[in-house]
Amino acid sequence: VEEAQESKSKAERFLDAFANFYTPAIVVLSVIVYVWTRDLHLAITFLVIACPGALVIGAPVSNVAGIGNGAKYGVLVKGGEVMDRFSKVDTLVFDKTGTLTKGKPEVTDIHILGAIDRSELLRLTAVAERISEHHLGQTIVKYAHQQGLEMSVAPKDAEVIKGHGLKATVDGHRLVAGNRKLMAQSGIPIDEATESYAIAREKTGNTVVFAAIDGTLAGLFSIADQIREDAPQALAEMRRNGIKQIIMLTGDNRHTAQAVAEQLGLDAFHAELLPEDKVCFVKQLQADGAVVAMAGDGINDAPAIATADIGLAMGEGGTDISMETADVVLMADKLMQFSHAYSLSKATMRNMKQNIAIAVGVVLFLLAGVLMGSVHLASGMFIHEASILAVILNAMRLIGFNRKSNAAPR
Incomplete structure (x- = not known):
């Protein structure tokens, strides 16, 4: 302060x-x-x-x-210049997971394809996801711990593909876990019935993580995250105070993003984005004359946070790099604090x-x-x-x- x-x-x-x-x-x-x-x-x-x-x-x-008032209400504003720029913001851009949603997703279903045992698929995927810092990967790890699975083995040849998922070798099996784009890049086909099941889960607000073993799709993890209770009120207050448009940029799939956008009444949303895609959207808004504030909590959000006129970060559940990059940090993960700021x-x-x-x-x-x-x-x-x-x-x-x-x- x-x-x-x-x-x-x-x-x-x-x-x-x-x-x-x-x-x-x-x-x-x-x-x-x-x-x-x-x-x-x-x-x-x-x-x-x-x-x-x-x-x-x-x-x-x-x-x-x-x-001083901001600090009292749990909002760290990094200087008078930030306060000046923030007062002129007319466009809010939000990440979804961990920002508009609670960032505490849970595994709601594991859909098995083929003869693999459910627990074995969960164990192999969780071992690989231990290297990931993404909310979804850590949710699978947490769920495996809750099921009492042994995960002492370390993944080998692990590779995180930003915005898509990861690849790793676990117990001699080559595991690929992530979204559709990663499956396509890895040459792993998704049949029509599996795709229909995935879309149905996504339309109910779930995010689907595809898991393949040794080049064959083995199962789907459905993961749901709840929208923050204070999000509708916070967004409504900021609109009343001068915000002209609220946009969501997310790496999640289009169906899940649409469900969240419709519940919150957002002006627009863009899904299945890489970190550099978020940066491009922010730059385009600025080129169109908007004064942009970008809110996020993860490593993938940091480039867009740095690019925006004002960067906003969730302090409690956010990554260190997003908080270091941001101009305004919430000391508790409450969107009403953004409205207050x-x-x-x-x-x-x-x-x-x-x-x-x-x-x-x-x-x-x-x-x-x-x-x-x-x-x-x-x-x-x-x-x-x-x-x-x-x-x-x-x-x-x-x-x-x-x-x-x-x-x-x-």
Whole structure:
């Protein structure tokens, strides 16, 4: 949080640059006032009250208060610049597994093809999947543990094919586990009846993992993941706060992706994507003029998170690389925290503009008063210090900001 508070927004950088010119200019103008009027008291009054104290402090104090509020509600915003960019986002892009869904899938069915024993297929697949960091692979491993299967043997010649699955040799058998594309690439045919079964499972929201042994399809694992309970409300809130479109990009199959998209009322979805495909979609949205926030939790999401204008990561169940790459991290995996962060970013930028307006208005008022002779050193200093307290107190309202009551400072 301390490092984030040191990161400056565009407004802060502009004000710093402005002060570099403004302050020397006031010193010069004060000298000119003295030379012109020979009134030392007037010149000193002009010098003191024209100093941009409230103007320079107004933006940083809003930034600090906003980031502090985010931390209190379990959202780490990595700096004032991030807060500034986040407030301008109009397009949200989500990964599916672990982001829109809970990321805690379970094996719902194992469909056996041929003469292989169910437990043996599960054991061989689980041994191979131990090298995978993907949610689906780890779900199979977890299920095998629950069934009490022995998996002490290590896979050999293991190869993870990003976005598709993996290959490995287990107990002398060459095992291939993954999606349809991996089966096709490996020359493993899927007959019409098996394909129909897989599609039927996918339409009910299951993800199907195909498993082949020694070049022959041996079985299908149906894995289901539940949509997060707070997802519909969170997405609805973000739409009300200015999000124009919500899109899902996933490496999962089209049927499962469509089922999730329909339940959540998403504007669009794209399925069976590789990590580089997600990056291309994000770049295309940016080229079309959208300000894009990408939310994900896995290694496959990291390139798209880095490409987007704002990267969002699930902190509790996410991978280290996704959290390191992201600009905003949820310390608990709750999508309502995204909604809070988005509302907070808008409130922070609005508060910052209010502080700048207060500071500029007070300076102009005091300068006019000095030149007209109605404001003197004591009264001018009192108003000057009061304006600094005013911007601090205004920024402190952000500490109590709570999206539930829609209490955005205005």
